[in-house]
Amino acid sequence: xxxxxxxxxxxxxxxxxxxxxxxxxxxxxxxxxxxxxxxxxxxxxxxxxxxxxxxxxxxxxxxxxxxxxxxxxxxxxxxxxxxxxxxxxxxxxxxxxxxxxxxxxxxxxxxxxxxxxxxxxxxxxxxxxxxxxxxxxxxxxxxxxxxxxxxxxxxxxxxxxxxxxxxxxxxxxxxxxxxxxxxxxxxxxxxxxxxxxxxxxxxxxxxxxxxxxxxxxxxxxxxxxxxxxxxxxxxxxxxxxxxxxxxxxxxxxxxxxxxxxxxxxxxxxxxxxxxxxxxxxxxxxxxxxxxxxxxxxxxxxxxxxxxxxxxxxxxxxxxxxxxxxxxxxxxxxxxxxxxxxxxx
Amino acid sequence: xxxxxxxxxxxxxxxxxxxxxxxxxxxxxxxxxxxxxxxxxxxxxxxxxxxxxxxxxxxxxxxxxxxxxxxxxxxxxxxxxxxxxxxxxxxxxxxxxxxxxxxxxxxxxxxxxxxxxxxxxxxxxxxxxxxxxxxxxxxxxxxxxxxxxxxxxxxxxxxxxxxxxxxxxxxxxxxxxxxxxxxxxxxxxxxxxxxxxxxxxxxxxxxxxxxxxxxxxxxxxxxxxxxxxxxxxxxxxxxxxxxxxxxxxxxxxxxxxxxxxxxxxxxxxxxxxxxxxxxxxxxxxxxxxxxxxxxxxxxxxxxxxxxxxxxxxxxxxxxxxxxxxxxxxxxxxxxxxxxxxxxx
Numbered sequence: 200x201x202x203x204x205x206x207x208x209x210x211x212x213x214x215x216x217x218x219x220x221x222x223x224x225x226x227x228x229x230x231x232x233x234x235x236x237x238x239x240x241x242x243x244x245x246x247x248x249x250x251x252x253x254x255x256x257x258x259x260x261x262x263x264x265x266x267x268x269x270x271x272x273x274x275x276x277x278x279x280x281x282x283x284x285x286x287x288x289x290x291x292x293x294x295x296x297x298x299x300x301x302x303x304x305x306x307x308x309x310x311x312x313x314x315x316x317x318x319x320x321x322x323x324x325x326x327x328x329x330x331x332x333x334x335x336x337x338x339x340x341x342x343x344x345x346x347x348x349x350x351x352x353x354x355x356x357x358x359x360x361x362x363x364x365x366x367x368x369x370x371x372x373x374x375x376x377x378x379x380x381x382x383x384x385x386x387x388x389x390x391x392x393x394x395x396x397x398x399x400x401x402x403x404x405x406x407x408x409x410x411x412x413x414x415x416x417x418x419x420x421x422x423x424x425x426x427x428x429x430x431x432x433x434x435x436x437x438x439x440x441x442x443x444x445x446x447x448x449x450x451x452x453x454x455x456x457x458x459x460x461x462x463x464x465x466x467x468x469x470x471x472x473x474x475x476x477x478x479x480x481x482x483x484x485x486x487x488x489x490x491x492x493x494x495x496x497x498x499x500x501x502x503x504x505x506x507x508x509x510x511x512x513x514x515x516x517x518x519x520x521x522x523x524x525x526x527x528x529x530x531x532x533x534x535x536x537x538x539x540x541x542x543x
Numbered sequence: 544x545x546x547x548x549x550x551x552x553x554x555x556x557x558x559x560x561x562x563x564x565x566x567x568x569x570x571x572x573x574x575x576x577x578x579x580x581x582x583x584x585x586x587x588x589x590x591x592x593x594x595x596x597x598x599x600x601x602x603x604x605x606x607x608x609x610x611x612x613x614x615x616x617x618x619x620x621x622x623x624x625x626x627x628x629x630x631x632x633x634x635x636x637x638x639x640x641x642x643x644x645x646x647x648x649x650x651x652x653x654x655x656x657x658x659x660x661x662x663x664x665x666x667x668x669x670x671x672x673x674x675x676x677x678x679x680x681x682x683x684x685x686x687x688x689x690x691x692x693x694x695x696x697x698x699x700x701x702x703x704x705x706x707x708x709x710x711x712x713x714x715x716x717x718x719x720x721x722x723x724x725x726x727x728x729x730x731x732x733x734x735x736x737x738x739x740x741x742x743x744x745x746x747x748x749x750x751x752x753x754x755x756x757x758x759x760x761x762x763x764x765x766x767x768x769x770x771x772x773x774x775x776x777x778x779x780x781x782x783x784x785x786x787x788x789x790x791x792x793x794x795x796x797x798x799x800x801x802x803x804x805x806x807x808x809x810x811x812x813x814x815x816x817x818x819x820x821x822x823x824x825x826x827x828x829x830x831x832x833x834x835x836x837x838x839x840x841x842x843x844x845x846x847x848x849x850x851x852x853x854x855x856x857x858x859x860x861x862x863x864x865x866x867x868x869x870x871x872x873x874x875x876x877x878x879x880x881x882x883x884x885x886x887x
Contacts, residue, residue: 291701357635357699360864363830367838407751407786410806410828410860442751444788445808462754464789484754486707494711516754520704 206267206335210398210435210457210478212510218503218539219266220532221337223439224518226259226271230525233258242287246272247318253325260334262525264532267334267398270326270391272319274341274402275349277383280315281307283350290355297353297361301372309382312390319387320394327395335398338391342403342438343380343421344414350376359408366409366417373417381421385428392434400437400459401425404517407442415449422453430454437480441517447472462516467505480512485520488527495527499534508539550611551679554742554779554801554822556854562847562883563610564876565681567783568862570603570615574869577602586631590616591662597669604678606869608876611679611742614670614735616663618685618746619693621727624659625651627694634699641697641705645716653726656734663731664738671739679742682735686747686782687724687765688758694720703752710753710761717761725765729772736776744781744803745769748861751786759793766797774798781824785861791816806860811849824856829864832871839871843878852883 205219228234233255237245245251252271260268275285275292286293298304312320327336341349351362366373388399401422409417426436438450439459450458451473459480460469466482473479487498503513513535519528549563572578577599581589589595596615604612619629619636630637642648657664671680685693693699695706710717732743745766753761770780782794783803794802795817803824804813810826817823831842847857857879863872 355701358861358864359830360866363828363864364833364866366833367830368833368835407807411809413828442786442788442807444786445812463751463786465755468789484707484757486703486711489708489710489712491712517702520702520707522704522708 202266202334203332206512207397207435209510209512210437212478214509216540217536218508218511218513220513220535221265221267221269222263222515222519222528222531223269225263225265225269225528226255227519228521229519229523229528230259230262232262242273243285246276246322249318249321249325252318252322253329256322256326256336257329260330263528264536265334267337268326268330269337269339269400270319270323270396272322272339274339274346274404276316276319277340277346277380277387278350280310280312280387281379281383283307292349292354294350294353298350298376299361299365301369301375304372304376304379307376307379309379309386312387316387316390320390323391323394323396336396337398337400337437338388338396339400339402340384340387342401342406342418342440343377343384343425344408344418345403345405346380346384347373347376348405348408359405362408366413377417377421381424385425388425388429389432392429392432396434398435398437399429400439401455403438403440406440406446411445411449414446419449419452422450422455426454435478439480443469451477457512459512459514460516465505466502470506475510478510478512479506480514482514482516483531485515485517485523488519488523488531490527492527492530495530496534496538499531500538503535503539513539546610546678547676550856551741551779553854553856554781556822558853560884561880562852562855562857564857564879565609565611565613566607566859566863566872566875567613569607569609569613569872570599571863572865573863573867573872574603574606576606586617587629590620590666593662593665593669596662596666597673600666600670600680601673604674607872608880609678611681612670612674613681613683613744614663614667614740616666616683618683618690618748620660620663621684621690621724621731622694624654624656624731625723625727627651636693636698638694638697642694642720643705643709645713645719648716648720648723651720651723653723653730656731660731660734664734667735667738667740680740681742681744681781682732682740683744683746684728684731686745686750686762686784687721687728687769688752688762689747689749690724690728691717691720692749692752703749706752710757721761721765725768729769732769732773733776736773736778740778742779742781743773744783745799747782747784750784750790755789755793758790763793763796766794766799770798779822783824787813795821801856803856803858804860809849810846814850819854822854822856823850824858826858826860827875829859829861829867832863832867832875834871836871836874839874840878840882843875844882847879847883857883
């Protein structure tokens with residue numbers, strides 16, 4: 200019973216029997232079972248086959264013992280649905296036609312997710328049934344700024360020169376793009392909740408593109424709008440951002456229920472700066488999963504010791520890395536449960 | 544006369560007539576003159592032709608009106624000199640044989656820069672003569688952690704999974720690599736100083752790979768050793784790191800004379816956390832060079848207003864971005880000089 204509610208209780212800052220844990224990218228190619236399902240299929244084929252997407256979603260929970268499932272999908276499903284074709288390669292996502300001008304932005308549409316992302320929503324329904332109440336299911340989407348970076352750069356970037364040229368050089372077009380992305384993301388998260396998701400996470404994976412003042416100008420209004428739009432649905436809204444050490448005030452103002460922080464800030468420092476009115480998720484460096492067992496356990500104990508148990512969801516500071524030993528992930532989950540069940 | 548000493552005075556926290564300014568990657572492909580010199584040559588060919596490397600170094604100073612020159616080179620020259628062949632492609636550097644085990648680390652040697660990097664040192668001598676005392680010449684090297692990331696990942700990386708596997712999984716080998724890199728970097732910077740460089744900058748461009756505690760463990764000892772080794776030579780030692788908001792204490796402990804910060808932290812916050820015993824360099828988001836003239840000027844005024852003039856070297860938070868308008872860079876330099884000459 201406690202495993203079924205632990206994660207949602209922590210999100211709502213209610214007491215728990217131990218600290219709940221799940222991991223970003225907990226279903227992925229570091230797992231043998233995932234690789235078996237992926238064999239002979241592209242990443243997007245897997246995302247778009249509801250039974251299989253649900254299967255890898257649920258397998259991760261069963262294999263790892265985590266306290267939440269997250270639907271297997273990709274943030275760029277939203278871009279696809281808006282009319283920007285995406286290919287996921289081993290080097291990352293590639294967009295055939297990066298957006299560079301007003302016409303390209305105007306050509307994007309704000310889709311109805313029930314017709315534009317039906318396989319994702321079906322995967323949510325299948326996964327929710329298969330989980331059968333054992334743990335809650337998290338839905339997700341990319342945050343507008345991060346989605347914009349992929350759309351404008353055409354993939355991953357080292358410098359984000361194209362995106363910055365748009366944001367700073369043509370802010371009106373940039374805001375038009377961000378507005379469309381915010382509406383798309385809102386609708387997509389609402390649809391995932393309607394299909395059965397019990398929490399949602401916004402991934403602002405490239406938040407560090409911008410300094411605090413620009414993040415406030417180009418990210419906050421859209422984050423706030425999405426968070427507001429999902430108010431009253433009874434699901435916790437989690438906001439994740441990397442390089443967030445100087446963005447915590449802005450993240451807090453978004454109104455999100457849970458702030459998910461990366462490893463670049465000590466979690467107690469994040470707790471102190473965020474105040475008590477919000478739950479905190481994070482923030483072990485995913486590289487720690489390469490540590491030997493005892494050293495990993497010491498890191499977990501150290502992290503747990505830095506913050507009160509109530510209102511803390513244990514997670515990594517970013518996704519599980521390729522090549523991570525599966526055994527190490529299982530050990531991590533067990534260590535979080537065991538070490539947090541003792542003491543206050 | 545004041546242009547000749549402005550930069551070194553600011554590094555030493557002596558009063559200046561206005562705030563000195565130079566820009567990381569001020570010589571680069573955003574410039575027509577640079578593209579003309581590069582035509583028909585690879586990036587490394589340009590680095591390794593002393594007359595041409597000196598020419599682009601000096602042209603940037605003449606075209607932009609900046610207060611310091613930085614020798615045109617690449618941080619991976621050090622890797623080449625250690626026996627790890629590098630190719631610089633449009634997508635970034637590529638190392639033919641990424642280091643993954645103890646044998647590969649042991650095969651690297653700590654080179655004598657006078658025989659291993661003679662063209663770099665000759666470029667320093669030629670540039671120094673051509674500058675003729677107009678502005679000081681800065682030498683540089685990659686910081687050990689950043690060099691290790693290229694050597695282990697084999698190029699740029701999104702997740703640094705290979706490097707983290709080494710640091711966390713095989714720390715003894717990692718420290719052996721970092722030790723060799725520190726010795727190489729020390730010798731390379733000493734040689735550049737002997738050849739005529741009047742300041743040196745360590746680029747820890749991927750410092751954000753690690754959280755504060757791990758940065759302390761894997762970066763600080765080596766930064767400190769390099770900074771100590773260059774003490775008493777009469778040249779300011781500048782330490783640059785990205786995602787540095789939570790690393791400032793550690794950077795301060797390195798003993799560097801100047802701390803160069805990226806745009807992810809407000810500069811007055813950095814000033815406050817670093818205290819008064821060190822000069823500060825930075826930190827305009829390079830994307831701001833895409834702003835229209837008046838908006839750019841407003842950003843410059845805003846940044847200058849956040850910190851006292853003494854002990855501040857104006858720079859970007861990272862290198863000039865590809866596609867940056869040249870006119871905008873010239874305007875930035877003029878604005879820094881004009882706006883900082885007024886007031887305290």
